[in-house]
Every structure is written in C-alpha cells, then in structure tokens.
Amino acid sequence: MERITISIDTALALEFDRLIAERGYKNRSEAVRDLVRSHLEAARMAQSPAGHCVANLSYVYNHHERDLAERLTALQHDQHDLTVATLHAHLDHDNCLESVILRGATSAVRAFSDAMMAERGVRHGLLNVVAVELDGAHTHAHEHLHPHPHAADESPHSHVHLKPKT
Structure with a gap:
C-alpha cells in the first residue's frame, strides 16, 4: 500500500469528517479510497x-x-x-x-x-x-x-x- 499526504483547508476537512462519520467510515483513508475509486470509475466509463x-x-x-x-x-x-x-x-x-x-x-x-x-x-x-x-x-x-x-x-x-x- 502506498502512502500519500494531502493538505486541505480546515473548513473542508471538518465537512469531510462530518461526511465520513455519517457514512460510517472508520477513518479518512477509507473514505478517500472510495472517493478516488468512484471518480476513476466514472472517468473510465466516460472514456471507454x-x-x-x-x-x-x-x-x-x-x-x-x-x-x-x-x-x-x-x-x-x-x-x-x-x-x-x-x-x-x-x-x-x-x-x-x-x-x-x-x-x-x-x-x-x-x-x-x-x-x-x-x-x-x-x-x-x-x-x-x-x-x-x-x-x-x-x-x-x-x-x-x-x-x-x-x-x-x-x-x-x-x-x-x-x-x-x-
């Protein structure tokens, strides 16, 4: 597994934390992985x-x-x-x-x-x-x-x- 580091502003981080709590993610990494998969899948389907x-x-x-x-x-x-x-x-x-x-x-x-x-x-x-x-x-x-x-x-x-x- 590869580690990446991202920086986002505080307001966006708080909003993201609320979203992942509502959806039941255990941590930010799981939520980010799902978001990335979703966007990659959408791009893949649009392209091919x-x-x-x-x-x-x-x-x-x-x-x-x-x-x-x-x-x-x-x-x-x-x-x-x-x-x-x-x-x-x-x-x-x-x-x-x-x-x-x-x-x-x-x-x-x-x-x-x-x-x-x-x-x-x-x-x-x-x-x-x-x-x-x-x-x-x-x-x-x-x-x-x-x-x-x-x-x-x-x-x-x-x-x-x-x-x-x-």
Whole structure:
C-alpha cells in the first residue's frame, strides 16, 4: 500500500469528517479510497464505454400507468441476456421501486437502461455501472445440491467470471 499526504483547508476537512462519520467510515483513508475509486470509475466509463460491466438500474414507477408494468417486463424479456435479476418493492398504493441487476456489454447495458427509464411513467431512474474484465471462460463440474431431474449427475457448466476493475 502506498502512502500519500494531502493538505486541505480546515473548513473542508471538518465537512469531510462530518461526511465520513455519517457514512460510517472508520477513518479518512477509507473514505478517500472510495472517493478516488468512484471518480476513476466514472472517468473510465466516460472514456471507454466499450467492454463489459455489471450494473444496477433502479427506478420508481406508478403501477397504475397504462400497461407500464407489462412494457417494463417485456423490455426485460427482450434483453434476457442482460437481465440477471429484478427486485420489485411496493412503496405505496401507487408507486413501485424496481432494481434490475444487469451484466453484459457496457453499450448494451446503457441502451437497455435508457430505454427502461424513457418509458412513460418511469421516474427517478439511476444506473450504477461497474466496469469488469472477463476472466476467461472455463468449465466446472457442479454437483446439484437441490432436487433436480439430473441430481445424480455432475454436469459440466461453462461460465465466465466478471472481475471488477480496480
């Protein structure tokens, strides 16, 4: 680990200390590391939106909006290769919050997210993207630990690991 020293004025240091206390950091170093990572990731995504990512798309929508829930579900089915999982929560009698976990080519994830947030009735949309490196395809034999038609099999399963860029 490399040490660096920075100087900031007293008012800014006090404000920073309040922020790190509110967010539960144990020390300034942890908070600075997170800030640097966040800014580096934003710069990386702005400079090279090519490559792959994992992402979380969150949005609020009015479920009374005509056919909106069906349109959102259809968009997810149309991009089933990008959509990993969806969490749906009812906020009140009218509004729902959905959080969609995505993975794939960054350009495809952004295009899908833009289409979802552009649907009439979707509000408060936010996409959080994390660039990943594809860590080579490989095969594992998996023993099924749950009732499965082929439970006695150890069937090979090929997949790619997604390693977040640091």
